[in-house]
Amino acid sequence: GENVEQHPSTLSVQEGDSAVIKCTYSDSASNYFPWYKQELGKRPQLIIDIRSNVGEKKDQRIAVTLNKTAKHFSLHITETQPEDSAVYFCAARPNTDKLIFGTGTRLQVFP
Amino acid sequence: EPEVTQTPSHQVTQMGQEVILRCVPISNHLYFYWYRQILGQKVEFLVSFYNNEISEKSEIFDDQFSVERPDGSNFTLKIRSTKLEDSAMYFCASSGSRTNTEAFFGQGTRLTVV
Numbered sequence: 001g002e003n004v005e006q007h008p009s010t011l012s013v014q015e016g017d018s019a020v021i022k023c024t025y026s027d028s029a030s031n032y033f034p035w036y037k038q039e040l041g042k043r044p045q046l047i048i049d050i051r052s053n054v055g056e057k058k059d060q061r062i063a064v065t066l067n068k069t070a071k072h073f074s075l076h077i078t079e080t081q082p083e084d085s086a087v088y089f090c091a092a093r094p095n096t097d098k099l100i101f102g103t104g105t106r107l108q109v110f111p
Numbered sequence: 112e113p114e115v116t117q118t119p120s121h122q123v124t125q126m127g128q129e130v131i132l133r134c135v136p137i138s139n140h141l142y143f144y145w146y147r148q149i150l151g152q153k154v155e156f157l158v159s160f161y162n163n164e165i166s167e168k169s170e171i172f173d174d175q176f177s178v179e180r181p182d183g184s185n186f187t188l189k190i191r192s193t194k195l196e197d198s199a200m201y202f203c204a205s206s207g208s209r210t211n212t213e214a215f216f217g218q219g220t221r222l223t224v225v
Binding site for chain 2: 032034036042043044045046049089091096097099100101102103104
């Protein structure tokens with residue numbers, strides 16, 4: 001069935017270091033891969049997304065890479081700041097309406 | 112910036128009671144969704160809705176659940192007879208097209224069944 005695995009479940013980094021979160025999806029028909037940041041008690045907010053015809057996308061300190069052959073995609077945050085602390089969810093959209101979410105990564109950035 | 116709005120922000124209900132969660136999607140969007148998130152867990156798809164009918168639903172979305180777009184702006188989720196395990200944050204989302212575009216999430220309704 002459709003599934004998205006996400007690792008690690010928690011990640012602690014020092015301010016200024018990089019953080020990498022990895023996801024694997026099962027449905028090879030998936031063609032859209034968003035990343036959401038969720039602060040405590042708040043809605044998921046899109047921070048970056050990538051479509052299946054692109055291998056990498058960058059937006060300032062955030063980048064996402066996609067390996068369609070391996071069905072992997074990753075989020076890279078450089079020069080982390082305390083305000084980056086949140087839960088990050090990857091998601092994949094199979095060739096249907098819905099998003100399949102990963103299990104989330106709690107990122108803590110220590111000053 | 113347009114946003115999806117949900118009411119109420121928090122609903123407490125007794126087990127067995129019916130609840131209706133309300134959402135106003137972004138005005139020019141055509142695709143509407145409900146997701147839920149049990150505390151500390153991942154976001155799970157419930158149902159998608161397009162052209163006044165359900166286009167897809169998950170195993171969670173059983174006969175106790177229904178959705179409706181009663182007018183041109185509201186999109187509702189009804190739980191007919193709530194169970195303790197229905198306690199979760201319910202997120203409404205909307206998007207302008209079916210695939211390859213961003214889904215905008217509302218701020219959520221926290222449902223607590225006691």
